[in-house]
Amino acid sequence: MLRRLLLLVPQLLLISIVTFILIRMLPGDPARLQLGPLAPQAGVDELRRQLKLDQPIPVQYIAYLERLIHGDFGHSWVNQSNVGADLALRVPATLELIAYGLLMMLLVHVPLAIITAARGGGTVTRLLKRLTFGYGLLAGALPDFWLGLLLIFIFFVRLHWTPGPEGRLGVAATPPAHVTGFYTIDALLTGNFNAFRSAVAHLVLPVVTLSFVYGAPIYKMARSTMTTALRSDYTTYAEGLGLPRWRVLWYAWRNAAPPVIVMFGVISGYLLGGAVLIETVFDLNGIGQYAVQAITTSDYAPIQAFVLVAAVFTVLVYLVVDLIHYGVDPRVRRTRKA
Amino acid sequence: MSQPILQLEGVTVETTDGGPAPLLEDISLELEVGDVIGVVGEAGAGKTLLVRTVLQLLPENLRLTRGRVRLKGTDLGTLSEAELRRLRGTELAPILPDAKSQLNPLLRVGDMMTAVLRTREKVSRKEARERAAVLLQTVGITDPTRRLEAYPHELSGGMAQRVCIALALMHSPSVIIADEPTAGLDVTVQRQVMDLMAGLVRARDAAQLIVTRDLGIVAHYCGRVAVMRGGRIVEMAPTIELFDSPRHPHTRELLKAARREGVVRRSQTVAERA
Amino acid sequence: MDVVEERPRRGAAGLATTARLVREARLSPLEVLAFIIFLVIVFLALFGPRIAPYPTETANPLLRLLPPSWAHLLGTDVNGMDIWSRLLAAPRTDVFIAVVATGLSVLVGAPLGVIAGYFEGNRRRLSSFVGEGILRLLDVVQAFPVFIFAMVLVAIRGANVVNIVAAVAFVNMPVFLRLVRGEVLQLRDRPFAEAARVVGNSDLQIGFKHLLPNALPPLVVQISVTVGFAILLTAGLSFVGAGIAPPTPELGNMISEGAKFMITGQWWPSLFPGIALGIIVFTFGVVGETVGRLLQPGGRPVRERGAELNVGAQQAVADMVQEKSEVR
Numbered sequence: 001m002l003r004r005l006l007l008l009v010p011q012l013l014l015i016s017i018v019t020f021i022l023i024r025m026l027p028g029d030p031a032r033l034q035l036g037p038l039a040p041q042a043g044v045d046e047l048r049r050q051l052k053l054d055q056p057i058p059v060q061y062i063a064y065l066e067r068l069i070h071g072d073f074g075h076s077w078v079n080q081s082n083v084g085a086d087l088a089l090r091v092p093a094t095l096e097l098i099a100y101g102l103l104m105m106l107l108v109h110v111p112l113a114i115i116t117a118a119r120g121g122g123t124v125t126r127l128l129k130r131l132t133f134g135y136g137l138l139a140g141a142l143p144d145f146w147l148g149l150l151l152i153f154i155f156f157v158r159l160h161w162t163p164g165p166e167g168r169l170g171v172a173a174t175p176p177a178h179v180t181g182f183y184t185i186d187a188l189l190t191g192n193f194n195a196f197r198s199a200v201a202h203l204v205l206p207v208v209t210l211s212f213v214y215g216a217p218i219y220k221m222a223r224s225t226m227t228t229a230l231r232s233d234y235t236t237y238a239e240g241l242g243l244p245r246w247r248v249l250w251y252a253w254r255n256a257a258p259p260v261i262v263m264f265g266v267i268s269g270y271l272l273g274g275a276v277l278i279e280t281v282f283d284l285n286g287i288g289q290y291a292v293q294a295i296t297t298s299d300y301a302p303i304q305a306f307v308l309v310a311a312v313f314t315v316l317v318y319l320v321v322d323l324i325h326y327g328v329d330p331r332v333r334r335t336r337k338a
Numbered sequence: 339m340s341q342p343i344l345q346l347e348g349v350t351v352e353t354t355d356g357g358p359a360p361l362l363e364d365i366s367l368e369l370e371v372g373d374v375i376g377v378v379g380e381a382g383a384g385k386t387l388l389v390r391t392v393l394q395l396l397p398e399n400l401r402l403t404r405g406r407v408r409l410k411g412t413d414l415g416t417l418s419e420a421e422l423r424r425l426r427g428t429e430l431a432p433i434l435p436d437a438k439s440q441l442n443p444l445l446r447v448g449d450m451m452t453a454v455l456r457t458r459e460k461v462s463r464k465e466a467r468e469r470a471a472v473l474l475q476t477v478g479i480t481d482p483t484r485r486l487e488a489y490p491h492e493l494s495g496g497m498a499q500r501v502c503i504a505l506a507l508m509h510s511p512s513v514i515i516a517d518e519p520t521a522g523l524d525v526t527v528q529r530q531v532m533d534l535m536a537g538l539v540r541a542r543d544a545a546q547l548i549v550t551r552d553l554g555i556v557a558h559y560c561g562r563v564a565v566m567r568g569g570r571i572v573e574m575a576p577t578i579e580l581f582d583s584p585r586h587p588h589t590r591e592l593l594k595a596a597r598r599e600g601v602v603r604r605s606q607t608v609a610e611r612a
Numbered sequence: 613m614d615v616v617e618e619r620p621r622r623g624a625a626g627l628a629t630t631a632r633l634v635r636e637a638r639l640s641p642l643e644v645l646a647f648i649i650f651l652v653i654v655f656l657a658l659f660g661p662r663i664a665p666y667p668t669e670t671a672n673p674l675l676r677l678l679p680p681s682w683a684h685l686l687g688t689d690v691n692g693m694d695i696w697s698r699l700l701a702a703p704r705t706d707v708f709i710a711v712v713a714t715g716l717s718v719l720v721g722a723p724l725g726v727i728a729g730y731f732e733g734n735r736r737r738l739s740s741f742v743g744e745g746i747l748r749l750l751d752v753v754q755a756f757p758v759f760i761f762a763m764v765l766v767a768i769r770g771a772n773v774v775n776i777v778a779a780v781a782f783v784n785m786p787v788f789l790r791l792v793r794g795e796v797l798q799l800r801d802r803p804f805a806e807a808a809r810v811v812g813n814s815d816l817q818i819g820f821k822h823l824l825p826n827a828l829p830p831l832v833v834q835i836s837v838t839v840g841f842a843i844l845l846t847a848g849l850s851f852v853g854a855g856i857a858p859p860t861p862e863l864g865n866m867i868s869e870g871a872k873f874m875i876t877g878q879w880w881p882s883l884f885p886g887i888a889l890g891i892i893v894f895t896f897g898v899v900g901e902t903v904g905r906l907l908q909p910g911g912r913p914v915r916e917r918g919a920e921l922n923v924g925a926q927q928a929v930a931d932m933v934q935e936k937s938e939v940r
Contacts, residue, residue: 014752025768137642141894143844145851146867146886149874157877164875237440240393241454241505242427245419254444273757277848281871291760292852295767303764311755329444330489 008319015311016068020061023304029053030300034077068308074301078294083301086290087309092181093168094279094286098271099182100203101210102264109215110260113222114253117230132219139216148209148281155205163201165282173198206282210275214267221263225256258325265321269314273306341411343545344369344392344430344513348405351391351569355399361387362569364405369513369545374536376560376577377549378592384569385549386435389517392547393432394422409513428458431506433535435518437498441490447474447501448486451508458509473504478534496527503535510542517549528552532559553596557581565589639902646898653892656700657707661861664697669859677878687880690869691859695881698861699888705862707892709777710842714835716781718788722831725792726819730800739815747793750786758783762845763854776855780842791834795827829907836900840893847889863889 031047032039048054052063067074073083116129148165155162163170168183173195176186184203187196229235229252238248276288283289287306294302344367351362362384369375379385390396392407394414407414409429414422426432434440441450451470452463461469467486474482477500490498499519506514519535520528536559539546548560556563556577564574565588573586584590639647661668666684675692678684686695724746731743765779799805800823808822847864849855856862858869863885870881 011748011751011755014749015755018752018756022764022768026764027768137898138890138894141840141897142890143847143851143864143867143886145848145871146882146889149867149871149882150886153874153877153879153883157875233434233436233439234442236390236395237432237434238442239395239423240426240432240434242423242425243453243457244423247453247457251442251445255442269755270758273760276759277851280852288760292763292854295760295763296853298767303767307756307760307764310757310760311752314755314757330491 005319008315011315012312015315016065016308017061019304019308019311020064022307023300024057024060026298026300026303028298033298033300034075036077073305076294076299076302078297078299079302083305086302087287087305088181090285090287090290091309093284094272094275094288096182096184097203097206097210097275097278097284097286098268100184100207101214101271101275102268104207104211105215105218105264108211109219110222113219114226114249117223117226118249132223136216136220136223139212139219142213143277144209144213145277145281147213148205148278151205151209152281162205163198165205166202167283167285168199168202169195170198170202202282206278206284209281210271210278214271214274218260218263218267222256222260225259226253229253229256254328258328261324261328262321265317269317272310272313342368342370342408343373343410344547345408345411346392346405347408349388349391349402349407350404351387351396351400352403353399354401360403360569361400362391365571366405367547367564367571367574369547371512371543371545372540373562374539374546374548374560376556376563377547377566378551378553378556378563379566380592381551383566385551385566386517387569388566389432389434389515389547389549392515393426393430427454427511428509429511430513430515431509431511433499433502433506433514433516433519435521436495437502438490438493438495438522440502441493441498443490445489446486447488447490447493451486451501451505454505454508470504473508474501476538477501477504477507478530479504495523496531499523499527499531500534503531503538507538507542510544512544514539514544514546515549516546518551519548520550520552520555528555553592565592643898643902646895646902649891649895650899653703653707653895656703658704660704661701664694664700666694666697668693668697668701668861671859677873677881679878680880686884687878689866689881690873693859695866695884698866699863699884701861702863702866702885702888703892705773705856705860706843706846706864706889707839709773709780709846709856710839713777713780713842713846714784714839716777717784717838718831718835720781721785721788722792722824723820725789726796726824728789729793729796730815730819730823746789750789754786759845759848762849763852766849766854771849771854771857773856776846776849779849780845783845784838784842787834787838788831791830792824792827795830796823799823799826829904832907833900833904836896836903839900840896843889843893843896 029044029048031044031051031053035044035047052060055063071084073087075081076083076086079086112128112132115125116132118125152165156164169175174192176183176190176192176195179186179189183199184196187193187199232252232255234255235248235252238251243251273288273291275286276292278284279286279289280292287309290302291306293299294306346365346367349362349365350360352360365388367375377385377388387396387400391402394407396402402415409425414425417425441447448467448470451473452466455461455466455469456463470486471482474485479485479497479500485493485497485501493501514535516535520531523531532555548555550556560577562574563577563580564571565580565586566572567588573580573584573589575585580589581593584593670693672692675684675688677690678688678692680687684694684696686699688694689698728743728746731739762779762783765782766775769775769778796819805818805822808818813822846855847862847867850857850862850864851868853868855864858865866885867882867889870878870883870885873879874882
């Protein structure tokens with residue numbers, strides 16, 4: 001396990017190098033872009049010196065790394081803002097979306113998978129099996145951005161049940177004071193119930209869209225591993241010993257869970273950037289949307305910051321997944337020690 | 339004592355999707371208190387299926403189409419899933435082949451044992467653990483408190499089988515169904531495990547159904563033997579009678595093969611010693 | 613639905629093929645349907661623009677946003693172009709990009725996978741180092757969010773077909789590398805590989821001639837899944853304006869163009885391209901799964917992995933799970 005943690009350092013360094021190189025390959029001169037086309041050449045040259053852009057690439061990289069370590073993510077020339085501050089505002093928006101999406105998968109998809117994997121069951125279960133079979137086939141093939149639009153059309157345009165794609169809050173609600181950055185939690189903490197209601201209402205459709213599309217692989221993985229676990233010897237044996245049904249299911253689930261946990265990790269890693277389409281459709285002002293704007297306007301610093309943050313996040317998620325796996329399965333523990 | 343504990347009357351099992359022949363056909367058996375009956379046959383004769391039928395744990399695509407399994411007079415087929423669950427472990431306990439794969443790999447021995455104990459008896463966690471430790475001692479495990487913390491993969495095959503025996507005996511069931519109880523064990527360990535099981539079962543007045551390929555086990559431990567082939571019982575007789583004067587040709591084949599194997603085994607040990 | 617209506621045109625050849633396939637392979641009705649739609653998609657990718665009843669790239673302001681009617685089966689879009697015609701033409705763009713990109717991913721990823729798998733843990737330092745190195749580099753590449761990574765790649769070179777193909781190919785390459793590496797790792801110590809070694813085949817010969825063919829069934833499944841994912845990726849890129857721009861008929865930009873009208877109640881410009889996209893991706897998934905099953909000796913399904921459609925990193929799961937079981 002120690003080896004796993006040690007590996008993290010070179011991994012992160014490599015990620016920063018790749019990010020750096022990628023961004024350097026984007027067309028245009030960062031200093032010129034930052035100051036605008038009308039700035040005098042002398043000023044541009046001055047900034048180039050400041051950012052060490054006149055130095056050889058390795059020196060530039062070291063300078064970049066130094067700025068990073070001091071928490072300086074650079075300056076967005078399009079928004080004329082500090083990228084670090086922008087991220088602080090937008091990362092929570094994305095994380096909130098992902099967190100509730102994953103929560104919904106955990107509360108809906110996983111139990112559904114367990115129920116439909118179990119043998120027998122009444123008419124309800126059999127109906128569920130039919131429905132989820134179709135779901136498993138379809139959900140993975142639907143584009144998330146399209147599904148979001150469809151839901152907006154049905155539930156906002158036609159039924160008026162939910163607010164439209166106007167961001168994280170309605171116009172009437174004031175944003176809650178910043179505590180965690182999650183509007184729902186901050187609103188509750190500060191007693192701003194108006195904002196809480198609005199935040200929840202604005203999250204419903206994006207979260208449903210997200211978990212419908214990206215819950216499909218989770219559902220399939222959970223059902224397939226659970227089916228295997230339920231067919232295994234130890235399940236028959238546990239049944240034979242007369243253990244209660246919930247306990248038999250729980251014991252089987254403990255064996256079925258690790259690949260599902262991995263799947264959760266992969267999906268949350270993917271979603272940090274991959275949720276961008278849903279963010280765009282619902283105008284949630286998340287980090288993905290921020291990156292897309294930056295890319296379409298060749299705004300260097302935000303892209304660089306985003307790619308780095310996302311990559312680091314992914315690496316950390318995988319680390320957490322490994323740690324969980326390590327905690328769940330005694331066999332991994334033993335062999336890794338050896 | 340006139341009523342048998344476990345009674346199979348013309349049990350027939352077929353596939354639900356209309357497979358050609360029944361997998362079990364017209365099986366009848368009776369076990370009384372203290373009876374030890376062996377069921378022998380080649381692989382594919384339907385022995386394991388018989389075990390699962392008695393336990394009412396048939397795979398989803400198989401059905402008991404004719405006949406009855408009675409436990410103390412009650413037809414198990416008429417019971418609900420919940421009632422069956424209550425019988426399993428208390429009246430009817432399984433010992434299944436290859437104990438290491440029967441134990442959930444992610445559960446400590448102690449957790450499994452306390453779970454089974456606490457399913458039927460309202461005892462504290464602590465007390466359940468103590469009882470489990472005592473039980474492990476009964477099945478000949480020397481440092482029970484340490485073994486309670488062990489995961490199945492840390493046990494040897496024989497040790498795992500002892501744990502399974504302890505699990506089966508936990509609620510003093512009246513019938514023990516043992517399917518290949520010695521599969522995957524070393525020859526020396528096989529004897530120990532069988533002696534242990536036979537002794538404990540006798541002490542608890544339970545009846546036993548031992549399903550095995552090993553005629554040696556049958557000869558040693560069973561009072562009566564049923565020979566299965568192709569899902570039917572082709573011959574059933576008291577052990578001595580069956581070994582002395584087998585009537586069905588298949589029984590004779592099995593006996594002949596077993597004797598030959600016995601010869602092989604003896605020469606093997608000689609070779610090992612050399 | 614919109615695509616299925618094309619069936620009669622393909623009738624003769626399609627029916628003959630499927631009838632034979634059904635007999636020999638015991639296909640389920642769903643699989644048969646998928647194969648038929650697959651043929652339709654292939655046909656559209658080749659001839660779609662030609663059979664479109666209206667021009668597919670010429671705006672007509674007079675016909676703006678007309679609802680579905682007999683003249684315009686699926687209505688018209690914001691530029692007054694016939695949606696049905698554009699739908700017939702769009703698979704050429706999307707499917708072409710996805711298929712070529714996936715092909716590139718396989719061509720690069722599979723050989724690297726053979727090398728990584730064959731030499732991993734090899735006794736010779738250098739070979740082992742190459743194997744390990746490929747994998748660790750891959751870890752880094754895969755840490756980047758697929759979608760944004762593709763966007764940045766496109767941004768670096770500019771949004772045109774070639775660059776989009778390159779970007780989509782690049783982000784999908786690790787999937788194949790890992791898949792092949794995993795299969796090779798499992799196969800390399802089998803007796804048949806040992807036998808090939810004994811009779812004097814070189815390492816590379818064994819890897820490519822003996823091991824790679826055995827990895828084919830899961831590879832085929834993965835290819836079809838990746839084509840589906842690549843189509844979604846292409847459409848997604850176009851949706852945010854970093855892919856194929858209008859007026860070129862492409863499903864993502866069609867949905868994007870209709871998006872704002874969804875809110876004002878004109879649902880048809882976005883709805884139909886989305887359905888078409890879903891059908892195409894779904895079809896590729898089922899067809900790949902089926903072909904993979906047929907390729908597998910004994911006709912058993914190729915594990916569960918092919919079932920995961922949407923997330924490009926699905927292979928990472930299979931891989932991580934596999935690595936874990938290797939540890940056991």
